[in-house]
Amino acid sequence: MIRHIFILIWNRKRSNFLLITEILLSFFVLFVVSVLLVSNYYNYRQPMGFESANVWESRVTPGLDTTDRNGTFLLLLQELRGTPGVVAVTQTSDNTPFSFNNMNTDEYHYKGKQGPLTERYDADDELARVLGLKAVEGRWFDRRDDGARRTPVVVNRKFAESLFGSESPVGKVLTNTRTPEEWLIVGLVDTYRSGSDFAANEPAIFCRRVLQGDTRIGSREDPLLLIQVQAGSGAVLEQQLVRKIARVTKGWKANMTTLEENRQDKMKVMLTPLVALALVGLFLIINVALGLFGVLWYNISQRKAEIGLRRALGATGNSISGQFLGEMLVVTTLGVFGGLLLAVQFPLLGVFGLDPEVYLLAIALATMLVYVLTAVCAFQPSRIAAGILPAVSLRED
Amino acid sequence: MNFTTAQSNLFDPAATGVAVAPAPAMIKLTDIEKVYQTKTIETVALNRVNLTINKGEFVSIMGPSGCGKSTLLSIIGLLDEPSSGQVEIAGRPVTSYSDKELAGLRNQKIGFVFQSYHLINDLSVLDNVELPLLYRRSVSGQERRQRAHAALDKVGLSARTSHFPSQLSGGQRQRVAIARALAGNPELILADEPTGNLDSVMGEEIMDLLLHLNRHEGVTIVMVTHDEHQAQKTERVIRFFDGSQVS
Numbered sequence: 001m002i003r004h005i006f007i008l009i010w011n012r013k014r015s016n017f018l019l020i021t022e023i024l025l026s027f028f029v030l031f032v033v034s035v036l037l038v039s040n041y042y043n044y045r046q047p048m049g050f051e052s053a054n055v056w057e058s059r060v061t062p063g064l065d066t067t068d069r070n071g072t073f074l075l076l077l078q079e080l081r082g083t084p085g086v087v088a089v090t091q092t093s094d095n096t097p098f099s100f101n102n103m104n105t106d107e108y109h110y111k112g113k114q115g116p117l118t119e120r121y122d123a124d125d126e127l128a129r130v131l132g133l134k135a136v137e138g139r140w141f142d143r144r145d146d147g148a149r150r151t152p153v154v155v156n157r158k159f160a161e162s163l164f165g166s167e168s169p170v171g172k173v174l175t176n177t178r179t180p181e182e183w184l185i186v187g188l189v190d191t192y193r194s195g196s197d198f199a200a201n202e203p204a205i206f207c208r209r210v211l212q213g214d215t216r217i218g219s220r221e222d223p224l225l226l227i228q229v230q231a232g233s234g235a236v237l238e239q240q241l242v243r244k245i246a247r248v249t250k251g252w253k254a255n256m257t258t259l260e261e262n263r264q265d266k267m268k269v270m271l272t273p274l275v276a277l278a279l280v281g282l283f284l285i286i287n288v289a290l291g292l293f294g295v296l297w298y299n300i301s302q303r304k305a306e307i308g309l310r311r312a313l314g315a316t317g318n319s320i321s322g323q324f325l326g327e328m329l330v331v332t333t334l335g336v337f338g339g340l341l342l343a344v345q346f347p348l349l350g351v352f353g354l355d356p357e358v359y360l361l362a363i364a365l366a367t368m369l370v371y372v373l374t375a376v377c378a379f380q381p382s383r384i385a386a387g388i389l390p391a392v393s394l395r396e397d
Numbered sequence: 398m399n400f401t402t403a404q405s406n407l408f409d410p411a412a413t414g415v416a417v418a419p420a421p422a423m424i425k426l427t428d429i430e431k432v433y434q435t436k437t438i439e440t441v442a443l444n445r446v447n448l449t450i451n452k453g454e455f456v457s458i459m460g461p462s463g464c465g466k467s468t469l470l471s472i473i474g475l476l477d478e479p480s481s482g483q484v485e486i487a488g489r490p491v492t493s494y495s496d497k498e499l500a501g502l503r504n505q506k507i508g509f510v511f512q513s514y515h516l517i518n519d520l521s522v523l524d525n526v527e528l529p530l531l532y533r534r535s536v537s538g539q540e541r542r543q544r545a546h547a548a549l550d551k552v553g554l555s556a557r558t559s560h561f562p563s564q565l566s567g568g569q570r571q572r573v574a575i576a577r578a579l580a581g582n583p584e585l586i587l588a589d590e591p592t593g594n595l596d597s598v599m600g601e602e603i604m605d606l607l608l609h610l611n612r613h614e615g616v617t618i619v620m621v622t623h624d625e626h627q628a629q630k631t632e633r634v635i636r637f638f639d640g641s642q643v644s
Contacts, residue, residue: 007524395471
């Protein structure tokens with residue numbers, strides 16, 4: 001019977017061509033949607049590489065006050081660190097976890113080889129403590145780095161692998177082709193996914209920036225603080241800190257949010273296009289399903305005489321239904337096969353730099369969805385075909 | 398119920414315990430009625446039909462259009478159920494048979510020939526002839542091919558196996574339909590106006606073929622026809638009018 005179905009489909013290749021094309025396109029749309037959903041879910045399952053619980057973010061705005069900004073800010077840091085309930089305080093660049101800011105560069109080179117596009121973070125010695133970052137090789141910044149000739153940096157594994165392969169990055173010196181600046185890698189962290197819960201583990205580099213010597217806060221800089229507080233701290237401590245900032249700095253303003261709030265905000269922003277895309281995908285699937293349903297229904301109405309004939313020749317209702325389902329599954333297989341040829345190019349060519357596992361899962365998901373879709377769409381028309389009375393359909397012809 | 402046993406015994410009078418007679422009844426219809434009912438109209442297609450067709454007979458059924466000939470043929474061919482009455486094939490009533498059992502009976506024992514041939518245009522002549530054997534799991538692909546070739550040989554179309562129905566004349570198409578009926582090696586052929594769409598020469602060819610099958614291969618044939626000339630060639634003519642048998 002399988003051979004018979006193949007013969008039928010081959011001999012009806014012209015009428016089946018559009019159906020196969022529709023299935024191929026559906027597969028591809030489902031594949032793209034699946035890639036996005038799978039890659040986001042895949043990222044979501046990965047460790048973030050840092051702790052955001054009990055970490056508050058405070059933007060300090062000196063306004064027009066230009067009087068010894070650096071000194072005032074250092075005093076503020078000291079006061080905040082001494083506040084009961086505060087565990088650690090760090091000053092960092094604007095691209096804090098879950099923020100909407102980026103600071104990426106591809107300026108790093110190692111022995112003439114250019115590094116990947118890398119997210120760069122300014123970090124002082126306290127950042128690791130505040131965010132719970134763990135150096136898996138080497139160490140985090142400390143006083144030993146004061147006065148270092150080369151800027152000490154810590155990189156994540158993604159950065160290290162793309163530039164050094166399996167070699168340890170610690171002790172290696174990064175250069176820049178445009179300026180004489182050099183960076184010494186002192187440590188390696190495993191993962192740092194600060195963009196959002198759905199962000200990929202992109203290459204990251206932490207450059208030591210401590211306010212000492214010539215390094216001062218800029219005249220227009222609104223410093224950003226990350227403050228780790230004791231678990232259970234709430235609005236009372238928040239008010240205390242805001243008041244303390246105003247008192248110590250004599251009028252600087254500050255706002256306070258938590259990284260968890262930022263995380264939820266970012267999650268909403270990230271989920272919105274994903275949900276929209278999923279809805280568009282769902283809409284497409286419904287359209288494809290209605291299309292398939294209509295085509296199959298039409299096919300059956302056109303083939304009533306054939307169904308009657310087959311019943312007369314000994315086919316049972318179930319074998320008629322099985323034949324129609326079988327034909328649909330063979331047509332689906334041909335469409336999916338075409339789609340697979342296209343889809344496997346993505347992991348083979350390493351498109352978008354996604355893990356091949358993501359593509360393979362997406363292919364499996366899209367294949368399953370297409371088969372389920374066609375089987376569901378073919379089921380009812382096939383049952384109708386099975387119920388056609390042979391005497392009636394033969395007479396109608 | 399053991400379907401295989403039922404099939405194998407159905408056309409064997411000895412197995413059913415009936416004494417072997419010179420011309421045993423292959424089909425016996427008792428008080429058959431067929432009523433088509435809609436919300437407003439009730440149409441009586443067959444009215445208390447009693448009919449016996451013996452094994453090896455060539456019977457033609459005649460009557461004006463709408464008198465119930467094709468309905469009767471559908472009931473004999475197990476394609477339709479009577480509203481009341483009993484259909485017996487080789488002494489066994491088939492009214493209580495399941496869909497699967499009826500399909501098995503049609504496949505094993507009955508061959509159909511239709512006025513409009515009912516060939517599948519997207520299948521070659523050979524594939525069309527193979528169709529009834531597709532529904533027999535016991536027949537291998539190779540045997541299917543062999544039997545289809547043999548059936549086409551019988552109707553003189555062995556040179557046209559790879560042609561498609563659209564490439565054949567009406568007479569050739571009807572011969573393919575007869576070959577398809579023969580491929581299953583049936584004991585009964587039901588032909589619904591087999592020459593109705595053919596010119597007189599081709600009609601004669603088809604009639605000769607059916608007569609040959611009946612006389613030399615012992616196939617029982619029930620043929621519906623409008624053609625008095627063709628009907629006279631058969632052993633018995635049954636006439637219908639307004640759903641009732643008149644002779």
